[in-house]
Amino acid sequence: MSENHSSVPTGAALRVKALEALLEEKGLVDPAALDQIIDAYENKVGPHNGARVVARAWSDATFRKRLLADATTVVAEMGYGGPEGGHLVAVENTPRVHNLVVCTLCSCYPWPVLGLPPAWYKSFAYRSRAVRDPRGLLKEFGLKIPEQVEIRVWDSSAEQRYLVIPRRPLGTARMNEDELAEIVTRDSMIGTAIVKPPSRKGAPA
């Protein structure tokens, strides 16, 4: 089966190669600039940026307030800019509310803070169910949200992108911002996971 299907990516690879060659002839793209973009999204821009934003929000009440009021400005001040970063909204999880982010029509995502979206975020299965059945969907991620907790689903668009501020786990009171940033996961900032307390060596799981 894979023999047959391997012709599809090969075709796509050739198409892209041809497109790039044509655009290069027209002076619209150049290989070095493309390499730079790929390197940025493979190695530099990613959820570690968002994790720093969340860690600071957990550590600094004033920052948290500003972030919730105007995430676009606050995140830009931290140096996380670039395309698809405009109109960022931070939504905060509380004991009563769990936030979940989706883009039902395509793949809008806050690149500067989370990088490019994972495959499942772009899948029909995720996009078609997040609004209809968020509780059931989250169960597939291994996340059971109690009935009394409201799930708010945010549908991203060209106008607005969302960053979930997950709840700070118990047992992290002594951790500093750097340590906190390390336990914040990508999925917790999309809303398909919660942040777990760090596992201590020798302690039972």
Added chain:
Amino acid sequence: MSAITSLSELLADTAVDVTQPFNAPWEARAFAIALRLTARGVCTWDEFRHHLMNEVGKADKAHAHGWVEPGEGYYTHFLRALENLLREKGIVDGPALRAKMHEINDHDHET
């Protein structure tokens, strides 16, 4: 890779490196081309997104009827959207693209 339709299958698929945004070099290349064109002012990201939504929407409709095109994925929609945009802008049309593909193919076979 066969088409994966359910979320649990997708989440359990160990062939996909969840830390990497691209599954193949051509996906990265297509993404970079689109982004570069917006940076150069050839189009806006919203214009591109409009074409992307069209392609994703078409695939969703087929998907809702239980049909998944073999080998189809996000970046095949992405690439089609890019081709549509370039055709609409009068920058690269179908015949030019096919001619270039033949040229590259012939060249690769000669060497």
